[in-house]
Every structure is written in structure tokens, then in C-alpha cells.
Amino acid sequence: MRDDSNGRRGFDRVLIAVAATFVTLSAGSALAQSAPERSPSDLAIDAAVPMPEPANLPPPSIGDFKIDTPDTTASVTPATAVEAPKLDAAATSAPAAAPEPAAPAASATAPAVEPAKDAIAKEIAKDSLSGEPAKQQAAEPSAEPAKTASAVAPADQPVADKLRELLGAKSSRYFDRKGERAAVEKFYTARDFAPLWTQAGAATPVVGSVAARLKDAAADGLNPADYPQPDFAAATSPEALAEAELKFTASVLDYARQAQSGRMHWSQVSGDIQYPEHPIDPAEVLANVTTAKDPSAALASYNPPHKMYRQLKAKLAELRGQGDGPGAIQIADGPTLKYTAARKKQAAVEVDDPRVPQLRAKLGISENPDSTRYDAKVAEAVRKFQDGADLKETGVLDERTVKALNSPKSDRQIDTVIVNMERWRWLPRELGAPALGDAYVILNIPDYTLKVMQHGAQVWTTRVVVGKPGNHATPLLTETMKYITVNPTWNVPPSIIYNEYLPALQQDPGVLDRMGLKLVRNRDGSIHISQPPGERNALGRIRFNFPNKFLVYQHDTPDKNLFSRDARAFSHGCMRVQNPDQYAATLLSIAMPNERYTPEKIRGMYGKSEIDLKFATPIPVNLTYQTAFVDDAGKLQVRKDIYGRDAAMLAILRNPKGKDLENVVAHAQPSYARPRADIPQGVAFNDGAGNAEPSFFERLFGAPSAPPPANRRPQRNVFTR
Template sequence: MSGRGKEAGLGLGGRRPGGAAALLLSAATGLALASFAGVPPVRAQEMSGAPIALDRAGNGTGGFEAGQGASPLPAVAADNEPFDIFGKRRPSPARSAALAMRPEPAPFPLNAALPAEPTVGKGAPNTGAGTPGVTSPSLATPASPLPAAGTPASVKPPQTADSNAPGAQVPARLADLLGGQIVRFASRPADQQALVAFYTARGNQPAFTSGNHVSPLGQIALDQFAAAAVEGLNPADYAVPALPPKASDAQVAEMELRLAATVLTYARHVQSGRFDPKTISKDVDPSPTVPDPAAVLALVSGSPNPRAAFDSFAPQYDEYKLLKVELAKLMAEGRGVTQVQVPAGPMLRPGDSDPRVPLLRARLGIGGAPEDTEYDSFLADAVRDFQKLSGLKPDGVVGRGTLAALNGAGGDQMPDIIANMERWRWVPHQVAPVYVMVNIPEFMVRVVVNEQTVHETRVVVGKPDTQTPLMSENMQYAVFNPSWNVPPSIIRNEMLPKLMADPYALERQGIDVVRNGRIVDPGAIDWSRGATGYSFRQEPGERNALGRMKFMFPNKHAVYLHDTPSRSLFARERRAFSHGCVRVHEPLAFAEALFALGLPNEGWSQPRIAKLVGGNEKSVTLKRRFPVHLVYFNTFVDGNGRLVSREDLYGINGATKAILGLDGVRRVAAGGAGTLRQ
């Protein structure tokens, strides 16, 4: 708690998509999809549906019960090798083999008109780190200062033996375009400078064209753009007009720059997203890793495997790839899955009578007369089976969570899959060898090592009016027997009204009123004048709102993970009760998992950690730090390979779909990143 504060989960498992067919445009998705019949065999398990390997320690396996760990903590490295937090991530051989199967994209017709701007946004702002991995001098752009956009390129094109040969004048035409017309191809200053620097370093020699036609690299780029739908993107945003049969050198130069600029747009969109997520609300505060445009051009043009270079821009998390498989399956079928929707209403319990019962029967495939509105035992059994499959408490009660799962699983799933894929772009691009991930709509936290869950447990997250923010920061230390300094927002909204009604209401909860460092008598204060100048502090103890320990990843939202005395809430299906912080079930087991990774080989067992509980406040600093990701995925593939939908608790999924035009309303970029107009 603070000022703001898996159960099937982001599991590993996949289903084989149907055979290659047509990728059809759903009106709700706003995607222009092309045919991919006869996909060659080098392009991805995402299209082939080859399963991603599963094991008990997978990211969210089914059948998790409260208090049950995912796997023994010693099993934190692949192939039984010692784990090195600073080393390169080493997935298991089975997982590597499954994820490496990528078929090549088929050639696509490229006859779409080029839009003046992408249909949605200009991508995330310039936050986060650049594209990692481009360190080879042969691939990187020169270290010298980049020429300013709009200035002539300093390196003159070399003379050719035959100035009339096709393409001989392309370097000169490129120099002219880079010198004064670069804004026609790239509106972002960073992209303009990267393009000028890239071609200056090459002596204005083309990379994406050759002679008077598209080069092999250019064709790979065109194939990638045409297949953008499999990444949940709109191919129309990357459409490049085809060269005419006998293209002039001026037309080839235009094509060269058009392709290079579109590569930058595609890389930015697929890696960091199509709009600034912070436009949704102040609580949506992730830091997408925006690719460096110079590094993008260096990587794509210098890689011995350009297709792999393009693929590297997409999120590399297994859960993203599993959603991609599901999207490809729906595209191959040419439709989303549409089923009966059950309207919202009062909670339904066995024995109730409700006019929605016939719809519930139809949704679950249970026969019955249309006039039969009784929620009988036979229907209750079907609901329990559905709840088990959805990772919900199988109590037969149709509440908000069960209703959201019923309707989410039964509607057109493509927009939700695409919106959740978009939010995976908000997670830092580099997959850390160790990270902690809290999935807010799922009410679960996981400790992940080399993309394998080594510990998972339930959490309580923020209420819709005091939301847990979306962000990533580094776990640094734990505090035992913490005091709670009540945040101003809670004082203002919750405690002040109590004090006005009863000055000693907080004292009975163990909360002291402090002024100038001294505890004062709350009965001697006129609380109708406000609480300015007073602070509120709850000393360590069993009643403390933070429980016995808190886990700190300092951030501007002042949220963290912590214990709680209100442990009965973990039995609830819908666990949104906090002021923004994340309350952790079984904190001793969670601390053991963190310390095994952050304080390796020091023997921090649960009994040893328990000795820190009681007495004065104590801190334990981690020697090895790792990121904590607070994320929002309400559609995901669970550990049994099933596509699961959860309640859109904060409306973030709905907002994502609206901004992307997945609600059926087309939007185009109007200005800066994230600025949209209908």
C-alpha cells in the first residue's frame, strides 16, 4: 500500500493454427490483410503453429492453488547450468528449438497507395534505450556527428564507367533528395538525420534497390511490410508503391528512400508501439524501448540474415509469440470467433431465476427451453467446468469475473489479441534473464528466470479508482517490520472524514498523528480545518497495513509490493482492493525466491528470513538487481495452450482498442506521438 499504493496465466503453450488460407480483414480490426497461401518453410513457428515447449515451471501453468509454488527454486537455469544474472539469457533446448521454427514470408502484391502518415499515431515517444546489439564496427553507423537533416550529403557519388547504365545516376539523385527533400520521406528529425548519415557513410550507394529494380534486401523489406498483419499491425501503414517496369533513376532513388524510411517506421511500431501509452492515463506509465533509427538501418543493411533482423524488432517474450500464433490462427480461419454474449446483471447463483439463463445455456452449449430461466444444477456444473478452464474459482457463481471470461472468450477475439500484443511492446525490449512480472487483470505475480516461472503467487492490486500503475523499475531492497507513513491522498480522502467524525478513530488502529516530529493528541485538533502540517504514521506490528515486509523498486508513483494483514482477500476471485500498491500472498516464500536470485549462495531460506520479522525496522539490500514489470494483459495463452480473457479491470484494453481503431472507428495521426483525431 502507499500513496497509490497466475490460476492460469501468461503461460507457455500453443495451439497449432489451421492450414494456410487467406488473411481477411475484420471490420473491427482495421487491418488490411493479404493472402499468405503457400508460405515457404523459413518463416516462423508463429505461422506454422509449432508448439512452444511447456513445463511445470512455465509462465503460468494451470491448476495453481494458493500457497503452491511453481517449481523448486534451485531449478533457475536452463540445461542445469549455473545461473548468471549478468550473462546472456539461455532458454532450454526444447524451447529454443520450438521458437526457432520460422517460415519465410510469401511474396505479397504491393499495389496499395502510400498513406501520407500511418493510420494510427507516430509511435512511442523517445523513451527507453535504443536497439541493443548493434556493436560491430562493420554494422554501426559512423561515430562522427550526424549531418543535419536537409543539408547536402558531403560524400559525392563515385563515377561509373557507363553513366547511362540503369541505376548509374541513383547516387546523385539520392544526394539531391537527402539535401533538400528528406522531409518528404521522414517527418521525425531523428529519422531524417539517420537517413542522411546512413547514405553519407555509403557514398550515397543504394541498399534497398539495385539498378532499376528492388534489391533482394528491398524485397525482404517489402515482404515484411506486407506481412505486418501477423504482428498485429496494419500493412497499409507500410505500403510502398511499386516501381514501374522501366523506372528512371529518379524514381529508383525515390523508391530507395521510401523503403529506408518505411523500415524505420515499421521497426518503431513493431518494437515500441504505435502511440504513446501515457496518453491513456497518468497511471499508464511504461517506458517502451524506442529503437535508434541509425542502429535500425545498420542492423537491417548489415545483417547476414535480414529476415532475422526484422524479426528481432518484435517483442521477444514467449507470451507475445503465443498471442501471435493465436492471431495467425484466426486470420487463417478468416474470421474471429463470435458466440452468444451474456448481458451484465446481478450475480447469478445456482437456484436463481433470471432472464439471462437461456443465453447462459446457449453460450455453454447446454440445451433447454427458451422460457426456462432457472439456474439449475446441470447448468451450474457447466459453469464450474468453464471456470476451471478459465483459471477462475470453480464455485458456479456467475459474477463479474466469470461474465467477463464468458463474453471475452465468446466475442471477436482478434481486436483483444491485437490490443494485448500492442501492450507487449510497452515492456522493455531487452528480455532480462531475471524479472518479476505482476499481471494486474490476472491478480498474479511471477518470478521469471530465462523465461521460466520459478515462483508465482496471488496478489491484490489497486481498485479502479486507485489503480496500480503500469511501469518497469528495478527491485533493489526489502524492508522488514516496516512503518507505514500514510500518503497524503489517503489522509485527504479517507482519514480526514474519519477524524472529523471521531478524533480517536485512527488511534484505535495504531496510527499516530505527528506534528514537528512529536506525537500529538488527535482530540485536541480541529480537523474541520484540514490536516495540513500533520503526518500519520503506523508503527511496525501485526496490524500494520504493510504487514511484516515490503519489497522496494523505487519509482515516482510510490508503489511497491508488500505483505498485508488482510489475508482473507486472497481467497477472492476479483482482487482489486488496494490503494495502488501490490499485496503479495505468502510473502516469506516470495522473499525466498527474490533473495535466491538477488543474494545468491547466501542461504536465505524461509526460516532465516522469518527471523527478521519482529522488532525494529530492518532492510536487506539485493546485490543483484532485476526489473519489476507491472503489466496489463487481459488476453493471454495459459499454460495449457488455451486463449484466456479476463475482465478489463481499468478499461485500459478498451482504450487501447479505441486508439488503434479496433473499435471500428478509424483514426489518423494529427500531430505528435499519441495525438489522434477521428
């Protein structure tokens, strides 16, 4: 027999709990009204008696609470608990409050509602027959947030699933470099592996634009075969489309990386090259190319932006017979043309020929462009062309020379242009200092010239002497010039001490003294040789300092006769400047324009004490190796490969076994240790300075923590303006 009294008692407890809840809510509203204060018992009775809503809703039942439903109890908030019974105590006892003050009131009563909610849950959870609490059915909140809608179109989801699979297990098949592989995986993960190059199984218009750029890679001196392109039209399955997607992505990244940094790393060519790295960001490349208005141009923008590079690119097209410049001009066959210089009893012989105007245009001779006379200037231009084309330098226009001039693929010149374009990729994208109007120094070793540039134009130029081929070759680098030293001390490099001065001392112990050099043996057994400032100093009157690991710099020289020679590779690696006072004044006028430095002012500082003129903003110095460049007249100039850099680079590019040409080669770092050696008897020493003596690197470029002793070097005046 069923005992209805137990069920009645259970329902009574529910009503009591509901009353307690509404007592708490209505109390706040009642306090805000001007109505008379009511007792708690009155409020409990009012709350226990269901009042219909304006819509005449029936009173709440036990089913309205749904406390036994897991999802409801797991997500109930204080506000939800109030809404569940759908009763508003404030509506029955007072007019509705304004929306603005209502929000803080609800927040303030939230802690009081929470215990009431728990009471309701406990009462309803009791079993009506046994009166014992039932097992709690509410589930804990889910640890994972609800998934948002996928960004992948339904038609692309099968391809996205395959991309997820391939990148997770076989990404090394498409991307050899670990860093690039990780970047690509992160890029596709961020887009839920949605394909980048296809939509609904068909290639996007971006693919056509990018593919055209990859096919035309040879125009920038690159190899189109390095960037294979998959056939998207032949890919009919999701797996084939996913594979084509990754192959195309790999080709795009390979092009961008090689266009920006080079097909080979500069360390593979020689150990005396050091340029700053500027690798690509794979995610940035993919985003840039796929969102640009012109994807082909966006990809091409990773090639060097320098004017000199663009000029070489135009000349490369001409040499291949693809341009409209002088390279596309054809010289007709005809008789041999020869110029005979004037002699004592014979005038110069200039042959007249209708082909000469075309010859002048092709060789870039701007003087008398319409003249048909094969004069001395034309003959000299032919001779220079023959030198660059590996022909006998006669200055005579013969059949072989005409054939070489007309060849659409002058292999040697094309190769020379390509390797020079490659070297431009190693250089920084910004050669100059932005704070100084993009000012910089650029020195071309094979051309033996130095130029100061600012605002994209040449400010000043001079001749230089560079290092001898072999161990004394001038390195290729980019550094910043920080100061100029007037009246420098020459600290003899360790290599010269070992290889030249110590052997000379064995034969003649007094040779250093006659040269004005000072020999010091330190307490640790090392030796140091230096030459004080003066007219006889090997560095002349000025030294230009841009600290670097190769210990080279630019300086004056007392031997001016070498500047008159065409080939000027005679130094031990440093660069001798023909007009150092003008060079210093030019740099100082850029770095410190308010100081009004002039060559005369610089020369007025000459003396026997070192003077450092420090730049407030360092000026970049770029040591380059341009065996091919375009001059101001628009003519391609080719110089002798004095260090064999071109040959080394061509050998690397032509090596069929070379797969990863961008790999870095580790080279031994130079040592700045003080040399130790046995000095022959009879050699005079100057006083040593002890073990605190700075290294050669510190002597050369300064060591603030260990300044040279006063008795070792002349007093140094420092100007920091």
C-alpha cells in the same frame, strides 16, 4: 645585338648551385668510406662535371629541373629534389650503400638539401636578358584533398543525384520525425547517395523479401496499410526511382519502429504508465536488413522476443482461422447441450453428444479428451468462453455460442490479443537481471497473480490484491527491487491523508489513535501520519521496495480474507502479497544464495524494529496488464479489462485522425510535498521533527542524506549481505 655572356653567367650560377647540392649529399657518403679525405674544391669540381649513369644517359640540362612548372614546385619534397637531376654522387665516389642504412642517411641530409633547392630555384628563375628575378609561378597546394573514386556505379549515378536532391530539399515529405530524417540523410551521405533498394534501375532481391514481411504485418498485430510500398517496376526515370527508394525506406523504418516500440506511445493511454524507452537506430535498421541473409527475418526481429508475445501471435492466427491449433476446429451444428448439476434428490445430468471431443479440444480441456459427455468441466469452459465473447454466461452450448466458437474472426478476442501484443512492445527486451540468471518479477494486474522467473522458467507464484479501478489503479511500470524491509513502518500517503483520514478526523478526532496511527505536525505546518511496525500494521510484516515515482510497492497485509476472492482489486495502488515470507525467501535465495534464507528464517526476524535486507544485485519488477495470455496448457486466457486499458487503446488505434500515434503525452508529475491542513480541535499530536523532516518519498524509499530522527521511527537494523 644579343649578349651571350649574360646567359653564360646565368648557366654558371646554375652549375655552382648544383655543385653545392651534391657536395652536401656526397659528403655523408664520403665520410662513411675508407677513401682519403678530399678537399671541398675537389668535391665541387667532381659534382660540376656531369658523369653518365650506367645506362649512358646524357648530362642534365636546364629543362630537366622544371622549376618553373607550378605543380612541380608545389609538391617537391626533399627526396624529389635529389632525384630531379638524376645524379647519384655516391655512385661516382663509392660503392652503393646497403638499403637499410641508406634511409636514415637521406633523412639526416634532408635539411641541407632544402636550402640548396631554394638556391637552384632562384637562379633558374632569373631572366637571362635582364638578370632580374622573374615572378614566382609556383601555385599553393590545393586546400581540398583529391577526390576518391565514387562508390556509386555509373548506372546508379543518376538516381544518386536525385536522392541527393530530394534529401536536401524535400526529405520532410518522406520522413516526419526530425531525428529520423537526419539519420537517413547521414546514412545516404555516407554511401554517396547510392540507392539501397535498386541496382541499375531494377529492384534488388532484398526488396521482395522485405516487401513480403511488410505485407504480412497483420500477423504481428500491426496494420499493413501503415507501410505502403512503391512500385519499383513502374519507376522508369531517375526521379521516380529516387522517390520509390525513399518511400520504401520510410516504410521499413516505420515497421521497425512500431514493431519494437509500439504503434502508440504508452503515455497516450494513461498517466500512470512508465516503461523505459527503447527506440530504433535508423542506420542500424537499414544496414541490418540489407546485409542479412534473410532480410524478412531481420525486419521481423524488431518485434518483441518474449515467449508470451510469440504465444499470443500464434493464438491470433488461430482466431483468424489461419493456424492449426484449437482455434481452427469447427463445431458442427446440433441440439443445445446443457449440464444440470446434482441436487439432493436428483443426480447430475450429463448430455452425451459426438461434438463434445471437438469442443473439449477447442476450449483447451485436456482431461478426458475423447469423452462425449457434456459434463461440469465442459459447461464451465463454455461459460468462461461466453464471458469473453460478450455472450450471456449460461454454460449452455446453444446456437449463438456455436456460431461464436466457429467464427474465424471473433472480433472482440482478436482485438484483445492485438492490444496485449502492443503492450508487450512497451516492455524492456530483457525482463530480468543477467547476473542473476535473468531473474525477474512479473505481476499481471487483471489476473491478480505474481510470478518469480529465472532461467526462463517459473520459480514461484502467488496471488495478489491490486489497486481499485479509478484513481487507485495500480500503475504499469518496470523498476528494480533494491531491498526488503521486515517490520516496516507505514507512512500514510498524502492522498490517503487528504481524502480519507482528515475527513474522518472531522467526525471523530480519536479515530487515528484507536487505529494505532501517529499524527505529527512539523514546524513548517505540514503533517505526517504513520503507523509503527507490529501485527496491526497495514503493511503487515514485510515490504518489498522498488522505488518509483508512483509511490507503490508490494507488501504483506493483516487482511488475508481478500485472497480467496476471484476479483481482487481493493487496494490504494500498492500490491498485497498472499505469502510474503515465501516471496521474500525466494527473492533472497536468488539475490544472495549463500545466505540460505528460508521462510522460517524470515519469520524469525519479525519484531518491532525495521530490518532492511538489501540486494547486492537489484531484481527487475515488471508490472503488466495482460488481459489475454496463454497458460501453461497452451490455452488462451482472457481476463476482464478492469481498468479500461483495452478500450482506451482500441479507441486510439481506430481513430482515423490519429497520425502520429507514437507522440509522447506530457503528464503532470506527482508531488511529494508534505500536506498542510487544518486539524480539528481535540486531535492529539506527537512531537514534530522540524523542517528537516524528509518528504514522503524519502520516508518510503530512504534518504541517506536525511535519515529520520530516532524519536519518529523505530531503530533500523540494516543487513547489506
